[in-house]
Amino acid sequence: xxxxxxxxxxxxxxxxxxxxARLRVAQLSPxxxxxxxxxxxxxxxxxLSGLVGATRLRKVRFVGAVSAMGGGGxxxxxxxxxxxxxxxxxxxxxxxxxxxxxxxxRYLPGLVEVASDEAALPVDVDxxxxxxxxxxxxxxxxxxxxxxxxxxxxPDAESPEAVFAGPGIAPLRxxxxxxxASLAALxxxxxxx
Numbered sequence: 001x002x003x004x005x006x007x008x009x010x011x012x013x014x015x016x017x018x019x020x021a022r023l024r025v026a027q028l029s030p031x032x033x034x035x036x037x038x039x040x041x042x043x044x045x046x047x048l049s050g051l052v053g054a055t056r057l058r059k060v061r062f063v064g065a066v067s068a069m070g071g072g073g074x075x076x077x078x079x080x081x082x083x084x085x086x087x088x089x090x091x092x093x094x095x096x097x098x099x100x101x102x103x104x105x106r107y108l109p110g111l112v113e114v115a116s117d118e119a120a121l122p123v124d125v126d127x128x129x130x131x132x133x134x135x136x137x138x139x140x141x142x143x144x145x146x147x148x149x150x151x152x153x154x155p156d157a158e159s160p161e162a163v164f165a166g167p168g169i170a171p172l173r174x175x176x177x178x179x180x181a182s183l184a185a186l187x188x189x190x191x192x193x
Contacts, residue, residue: 021137023066025074025107025130033065036078036136052145055094056085062140064103073108076136080143088154095152103143107134 021036028034038061040048045057064078082099104126111129165171 033067
């Protein structure tokens with residue numbers, strides 16, 4: 001993995017992440033952004049593939065910087081690029097998707113982590129409580145997992161029609177709910193078809 005301007009924090013990174021770029025907030029300069037350029041190696045890509053639900057990852061790169069904000073907060077801005085290979089949900093043939101995402105996180109002092117059972121939709125979904133360590137690699141993995149298509153489809157794949165109905169009931173088909181389906185049925189009745 002390639003890293004620019006990333007100082008080791010001295011504390012171990014989470015063991016389940018194959019990529020690390022931890023920045024200790026107390027060591028960051030408020031006057032100079034801390035740049036990062038993360039390009040996982042082949043071994044890390046294999047592990048990341050499993051973490052994000054892909055068959056294979058290629059050309060993954062996360063580039064950006066962590067810089068000071070007013071009020072003691074810090075902002076991470078970066079760009080994530082990745083090529084993801086996944087099986088088509090219909091045909092299982094490999095589907096390749098290119099991901100290009102701008103990523104932004106704001107770490108704010110005084111922001112309190114809310115228990116999941118008490119959580120309402122936050123006003124700012126990119127804001128998080130200010131940690132002791134900001135890990136651009138963890139942000140990269142999270143952003144990649146969110147950007148990977150949930151239901152990849154090959155361009156020529158057709159979805160099978162699902163038909164459900166109880167005994168003695170005519171099933172409702174996709175064509176029946178088409179906006180013009182009722183007009184077509186009326187036309188057919190008027191023609192005597």
